[in-house]
Amino acid sequence: MYQGVLIKMKTEFTSPVNYYLVFKNDFIHMNQLLDKEVKFSFVSYECLNCHLDKPIYRQGFCKSCFFETASAGDWIMRPELSKAHLDEEDRDLDFEKQMQLQPHVVYLALSSEVKVGVTRKAQIPTRWIDQGAHQAIEVVEVPNRYLAGITEVALKDHMTDKTNWRKMLTNTLADIDLVAEKDRLDDFLPEAVKPYYLDTNQKIYTIEYPVLQYPEKVKSLNLDKTPEFSGKLKGIKGQYLIFDNGTVFNVRGNEGYVVNIEIQ
Structure with missing residues (x-):
């Protein structure tokens, strides 16, 4: 049994790609779970910025942090809006220079x-x-x-x-x-x-991915609507976990969710 806050999986550019789900004090090498039954249970929220148990709005942040933190500025999704090269601040010029001027x-x-x-x-x-x-x-x-x-x-x-x-x-x-x-x-x-x-x-x-079986159709797992889910892991591609019944789970799309993961 593992418990932690979801953030996007770490990867190694190997053949196939190695995936790691990293928590504060532990990690799971996800490739080792292929063809095993895995159960996800929603526990709570934890905003990646303020770390409070507040509903996640976007990108792992609660609503107030999404509109305040420099890590969610519009220039991230729309790089043409970057202004650090003009020495103009959006939310935090030091952070924006560090990220944009490279x-x-x-x-x-x-x-x-x-x-x-x-x-x-x-x-x-x-x-x-x-x-x-x-x-x-x-x-x-x-x-x-x-x-x-x-x-x-x-x-x-x-x-x-x-x-x-x-x-x-x-x-x-x-x-x-x-x-x-x-x-x-x-x-x-x-x-x-x-x-x-x-x-x-x-x-x-x-790039080669660790996928044993691709689904013919996919249905997305939403932890708010389905707080508990169990399935046999058949593959990992992008930031998605692919299960045997065609259910897919976007780990990055659920950043800031605290979950229990049980390997059965």
Whole structure:
């Protein structure tokens, strides 16, 4: 029996990916639970910022913290809103400089369809693993988050910037040549970003996930509606646990929930 606050699973870029659910004083190597019966029981909430037992609003934060903490600024989901390079504060300039003023990569990833995305260079390949991507390629590497954001805005006029999580979890993959897609997008880069285009780096990253069986259809587990759930773990992909009856559980989508986990 384990108890702890859910945060997104830690990963190791191995073949297949290793997943770890980390609690304050313990951790679970989730790959070892494949083909075992696992029971989740909701206990309470714990906001990742104030640590109070308050209903989670978004991203693991209670409602008041979501609108106050620097870790939930609009620039996180919309990097084109970054302003630290202008020395302008959103919520906490020191934090924003630390996060925004470092190398960022705009990439193409294949998880269902091919999508464009942004991540800090230090988060490669973790970001792709969290999205359940099977393949990924870097397009540009820029010195701050703002330049990455305006690149993503320009490129998403020509392809999606979203992952179809249902297709990703049923392993429904498009047959896409990422190098050809990268070359196609070169003409659509903002002028300020063109010097950062990685024209000589055509490396394709390939990611393998610990999945014994993909479901034909998926249904999402909601701990608020179903506070207890038990099923046989059949796979882990992205930040999702996949169970034998097609139920999937998004660990990252339930950050801030305190749960009991029983391995039966």
